Amino acid sequence: MITIGFIGAGKMASAIINGLDKKQCQIQLSASSAHSTQKHAQALNVTAAASHNDLIQSSDIIVLAVKPHIIPSVLTQHKIDKPIVSIAAGMTLSDLAELTSPTQPLIRVMPNINATIQKATTGITRNENVSDDTFATVVSIFERVGSVHEIAEKDFGTFTALAGSSPAYIYMFIDAMSRAGVLHGMPKDVSTKIVSETVLASAEMVLKSGENPWTLVDNVSSPGGTTVAGVVSLEQHNFVATVIDAITATVEKNNQMRQ
Template identity: 30%
Template sequence: MVAVQFLGGGRMADALVGGMLAAGHPVGDLAVVEISAARRDELAATRSGLTVLAEPGPAEAVVAATKPGDVVTALTAAAAAAPGLRRVLSIAAGVDTAALQSAVPAEVAVVRAMPNTPSLVGEGASAICAGPSATDDDLAWAESLLGSVGTVVRVPERLMDAVTGLSGSGPAYVFLIAEALTDAGVLAGLPRDVADRLTRQTLLGAAQLLASSDEGPEALRAAVTSPGGTTAAGLRELESHAVRAAIIDAVSAAAARSAELG
């Protein structure tokens, strides 16, 4: 019986496996269930010693990493194959804890999570919430798994749609800004490869500065904005085009759509 069995072997599951291995979890404690033979071969080739299965087997815990529409069916099959199952962590977007709990015995603890794609490089932002039978120990277990690929926060389930709109969809907003900055650099006369390189480092440096500073984003923005200077002129244009309001509206729209899908 493995300690943790992943249902689905996609990029997010593979990132979690990699994070757990890097954190010291023995590869023999992990298994991945993947229906695609080609993907099973790929996982076996890139994760030496990892158990890769076509169907669920005995496990103490499972991580549901399938498409949202498949998660209940996958959990039902996993519970049938693992009579000793104790815990479930789901990273399937929009599937609430009631649906997850319905697929497994009542005594199995269920934790719902919303990670984001920077988890693929160990810089993820995840939120978790407890199902009806989950305890603090179960939440701590989920935090230990997701914490291997980034930051984890606990929220009540009613806030999971807001998390989806902010951090779940948020990387796409940043990538759109990166596209715009690069295009603007080209318009100003820079070669595209130079504009791309400067954009990437500007976003990375700004994010690291924000993460490491005791000051908030308002203070950091003010520090780089000299009165009557170039940054002030640029910020005036952004405000005149309601960029701040557009970002707020984007998060709200994504959160509302998450609630609809759920």
């Protein structure tokens, strides 16, 4: 049975650990202190490692689930001779290789907040030192908390905007629609539920139908009807260009943070 060691046990590590089948893998963790490690391990029903070094020795795969600025100290203070999985935003494979060695097997992963409900959309890439078997194992770990997309590392910034940050934009859209419901006399909680269910089902329709989303817009726009009036109003206020600008701003910010 494979042993997965998590260094860091915050929001993202907890979401992933909660999704894993503890009958199929052993999980241990190590957080910022012995006390905190015990507390997290108890809450997640996994093993508390005595130290980072103990965890590294007894795990097959090490998941770095600390904030990006903590990674350099963890990697310089501890020699890790096992495949490393990093979920740190903005840390490239070459950043990680500089902190370890040119032969270190490294996998970069970008899950999103939907891991907390086992519906993450996760991006993944690896360096040339990672075997196909190890990569498949890591993919299967993240498949436990949602879908996994192997992407080129150059696309991680775009992926971060489209999957990492976009939940915030989608929440804004849901809230704006719900507020419009309130404006027209509906209680906020009722309109939020109605809008959320509609967003969920509409996304499912895009995925299941395989249609281009614009075709689906046309399908629900009857000539001279209510829907096309709203579609035209959205376009008069530059809806598409505004959304594209928001994604571009996110990608640019991501690139600036990398410099």
